[in-house]
Amino acid sequence: MIIEATGLRKDFTVRRKVGRFRREKHVVSAVDGVDLAIGRGEILGYIGPNGAGKSTTLKMLTGVLTPSAGRARVCGLEPVAQRVTLARRIGVVFGQRSQLWWDLPLAESFSLLRHIYKVPAADHAARLKRCTALLGLDEFAQTPVRQLSLGQRMRGELTAALLHGPEVLFLDEPTIGLDVLSKQAVREFLAEVHAAGEATIVLTTHDLADIEKLCRRLVVIDHGRVVHDGSLDELHARYGSRREIVADLDAAWPGLTLPGAQVTAVENDGRRVRLALDGATAGEVVAALAQAVPLRDLSVQEPEIEDVIARLYRRD
Amino acid sequence: MPRASWALITAGFRRYATYRQATFAGTFTNIVFGFLRCYIMLSVAASAGGLLRGYDSAQLVTYVWLGQGMLAVVNMWVPLDIAERVRTGDVVTDLFRPINPLWTYLWTDIGRAGFAMLTRFTVPIAAGLVFFEMHLPRNPLTYALVVLSIVAAAVVGFGGRYLIGLTAFWLLDTRGAVAAWGMLSTVGSGLYFPLTVLPEWLRVVLWVGTPFPSLLQATADIAVGRGDPLLILAGQVFWAVVLLALCGAVQRRATRKLVVQGG
Amino acid sequence: MADLGVYLHIVRAQIRSQTQYRMSFAIDLAASTLISALDIATVFVLFSVSGGLGGFGGPAVLLIAGLSALAFAIADAVFGNAERLRELVRSGGFDALLLRPLSALAQLLAVNFAPRRVGRVVQGMVVYGLGLAVADIDWNPARVLLAVVTPLTGAVMFGCLFIIGATVAFWWVESGEVANAFTYGGRDFTSYPLTMYGGGFFGRFFAFGIGFAFVAYLPALALLDRPDPMGVPDWLRWCSPLTAMIAVLAATALWRVGIRHYRSTGS
Structure with missing residues (x-):
């Protein structure tokens, strides 16, 4: 396991105003006993609603925050105590916090990072060349970072995080606020990095397309606790997101009940019916339907991940 | 209009009333510097035979603590x-x-100054009263004049800073102007040392030719009874009016520039 | 200090990015230098009132003011940018420093290095040099060493105060001005002979509680071979390196505890 966490917790003390002058201390657990085991080469989506504790977990794994309780190991190191050693072996992109030098051209930030991470010149050049090709950095490498668009800057940040050849790449909202093309570029780049087997990738995101395109495994966190750990399919299965059959009929729907399926909606003056699969296969339901009513058209709709996540978030 | 200005004053007051921790930190610092400057001035006076160019010890104490108290009020x-x-x-x-x-x-700045009077002025003055022998004017009228003088000082402080702010219409970078104002107002106001220690020609230049002594030294001199208080106050009011008029004139030019050149 | 080269790279990058806007940089440099000239000038304006300060004549006053000015200027140039920690803690930007394989404190100083502050160091050197030249010092190897080391130990003490003042931000972000009372206040305090503050609590606390007596006053007495009129034991005049070491221990201990209280808010 390249990342391990057991009972990881982070408490924050918050002072709330009570009445006019009194303040009360409250302890809030932003992360409340998270267990994680991530193997080398995995690509994992760490998702959850705002304030669920995603960033806090990442900050504890990268040595930025000291955990209140529990244990974390990344690359076999203890993040806070061995922060400096660990920093050489991981790459981090926190969407809102830049690693780059604001007033200097992008290229100069890269060469500074080479010194900071003590990367051999040849390795640095090779990695930079690859990133430049994949992300199209050439156009703006000589532009001061403050003049870059958000999409360009994010490409710079990704490069900056990879130049020292990290074993783990932590990404906190890498696509937030980006235009469609840049999002696409970032996703393709990450898929490529993952396919090359270079780094284990952990990313938090609100963008469901990121999850669908990139993440084999999802860890969902809510109120500081892990509520799901598994594949996307398992998530669908568990949270009752079902495939749906939409049937257009030649006559009005007679109001049947079919075994292993549930009518979720009747539309178009009774000429369209939606059935959610609930145990039966699509084939069985279609066969049963064809026998009972005159069918004009049929389609099977896959569940939207948005719905799954939304349902998950609504659960309190 | 009076209603609007009152609303602006209370808004300024309220806004600064929310910065409690910063107010506490600032007051603490004013008090530390009060102690520091007070001991230094008293020692200078002692080695000069009891008087520092005409100020006795109690007058120096008043001068130092008024300066520390007013610093946040004029906010220069x-x-x-x-x-x-x-x-x-x-x-x-x-x-x-x-x-x-x-x-x-x-008006917003007056509201801010009002809040500073209640906190960052009164607390250092109280510290000065507790720990040192302060000169207290005997004549009740003097207290009224001191209050008026502080109001005038706050307006002068505002006028100067507004004028400096307006230079942004012509200068790309106002830091130079801000730094020059900061430096001149620090020395010229008498914050670091009473202006009487300066050579006479420089004193005359400062009092007659610049608004800086109106920021602190004028009020201190009224409080300790040096010079004609009404004349000093009149000088402050003169500078307050001149600076506001200048602000108005410069702003009109800036507006014209904006209209003609489209910003 | 194997990483020294890396920090030099960072400092050079910082200088490049700050001097990009030549005019602004020139203004900043001039302002920063003139403002500190004002502090030194104040000492001499007050000196001129009676031709002495706290029982000391011109050469001693110049030596003390010069030592204080140089020590503070060095500290300000190297450690003064620690003040930026407040901003970084408030915005969460401190994260970026923790994610690099370098000391967070050293990066804080290197990344925010402000070349404009160097003007003050030159100024401090001039005043201190004048002080050494004018004072009647009976030179021997120990005094030569003391004369060289004292601006550095003073700078270390001020530097520790800058760091301690900044570290407080981990608990209390709005503490800015409180730190000023001890850094800038300390500079003012150390510019004058200790005898001016009398024997009260304030003077004692600043002089020995915080250790400001060891920045300029006591070492200056040692250089001049004069006893302290208030009866401070003679051997204490040579103890500045020791107090600087204590300050370093205190500052690093506080920093270590503080960094664990970093909350990384802002996103």
Whole structure:
């Protein structure tokens, strides 16, 4: 396991105003006993609603925050105590916090990072060349970072995080606020990095397309606790997101009940019916339907991940 | 209009009343510097035979603590955000509102100064009273004059900073102007040492030719009974009016520039 | 200090990015230098009132003011940018420093290095040099060493105060001005002979509680071979390196505890 966490917790003390002058201390657990085991080469989506504790977990794994309780190991190191050693072996992109030098051209930030991470010149050049090709950095490498668009800057940040050849790449909202093309570029780049087997990738995101395109495994966190750990399919299965059959009929729907399926909606003056699969296969339901009513058209709709996540978030 | 200005004053007051921790930190620092300057001045007076160019010990104590107390009231080291609004172009919306931004800023700043009077003025003065022998004016009228003089000082402080802020219409970078104002107002106001220690010609230049002594030294001199208090107050009011008039004139030119050149 | 080269790279990058806007940089440099000239000038304006300060004549006053000015200027140039920590803690930007394989404190100083502050160091050197030249010092190897080391130990003490003042931000972000009372206040305090503050609590606390007596006053007495009129034992005049070491221990201990209280808010 390249990342391990057991009972990881982070408490924050918050002072709330009570009445006019009194303040009360409250302890809030932003992360409340998270267990994680991530193997080398995995690509994992760490998702959850705002304030669920995603960033806090990442900050504890990268040595930025000291955990209140529990244990974390990344690359076999203890993040806070061995922060400096660990920093050489991981790459981090926190969407809102830049690693780059604001007033200097992008290229100069890269060469500074080479010194900071003590990367051999040849390795640095090779990695930079690859990133430049994949992300199209050439156009703006000589532009001061403050003049870059958000999409360009994010490409710079990704490069900056990879130049020292990290074993783990932590990404906190890498696509937030980006235009469609840049999002696409970032996703393709990450898929490529993952396919090359270079780094284990952990990313938090609100963008469901990121999850669908990139993440084999999802860890969902809510109120500081892990509520799901598994594949996307398992998530669908568990949270009752079902495939749906939409049937257009030649006559009005007679109001049947079919075994292993549930009518979720009747539309178009009774000429369209939606059935959610609930145990039966699509084939069985279609066969049963064809026998009972005159069918004009049929389609099977896959569940939207948005719905799954939304349902998950609504659960309190 | 009076209603609007009162609303602006209370808004300024309220806004600064929310910065409790910063107020505490600032007051603490004023008190530390009060102790420091007080001991230094008293020692200088002692080695000069009891009088520092005419100020006795009790008068020096009053001068030092009034200076520390008024520092946050006249706020001469903290630029107004008008320069920033000029730089970002937000000032356009200010200029074309029905109320002249000069007055908006003035009343808001008076509200701020009012809050500073209640906290950052009174606490250091109290510290001075507790730990040192302060000269207290006998004549009740003097207290009234001191209050008027502080109001005038706050307006002078505002006028100077507003004028510096307006330079942003012509200068790309106002830091030079801000630094020059900060430096001149620090020495010229008598914060570091009473202006009487300076050579006579320099004193005359400062009092007659600049608004700086109106920021602190004028009030201190009224409080300790040096010079004609009414004349000193009249001088402060003169500078307050001159600076506000100058602000108005410069702002009109800036508005014209904005209209003609489109910012 | 194997990483020294890396920090030099960072400092050079910082200088490049700050001097990009030549005019602004020139203004900043001039302002920063003139403002500190004002502090030194104040000492001499007050000196001129009676031709002495706290029982000391011109050469001693110049030596003390010069030592204080140089020590503070060095500290300000190297450690003064620690003040930026407040901003970084408020915005969460401190994260970026923790994610690099370098000391967070050293990066804080290197990344925010402000070349404009160097003007003050030159100024401090001039005043201190004048002080050494004017004072009637009976030179021997120990005094030569003391004369060289004292601005550095003073700078270390001020530097520790800058760091301690900044570290407080981990618990209390709005503490800015409180730190000023001890850094800038300390500079003012150390510019004058200790005898001016009398024997009260304030003077004692600043002089020995915080250790400001060891920045300029006591070492200056050692250089001049004069006893302290208030009866401070003679051997204490040579103890500045020791107090600087204590300050370093205190500052690093506080920093270590503080960094664990970093909350990384802002996103």
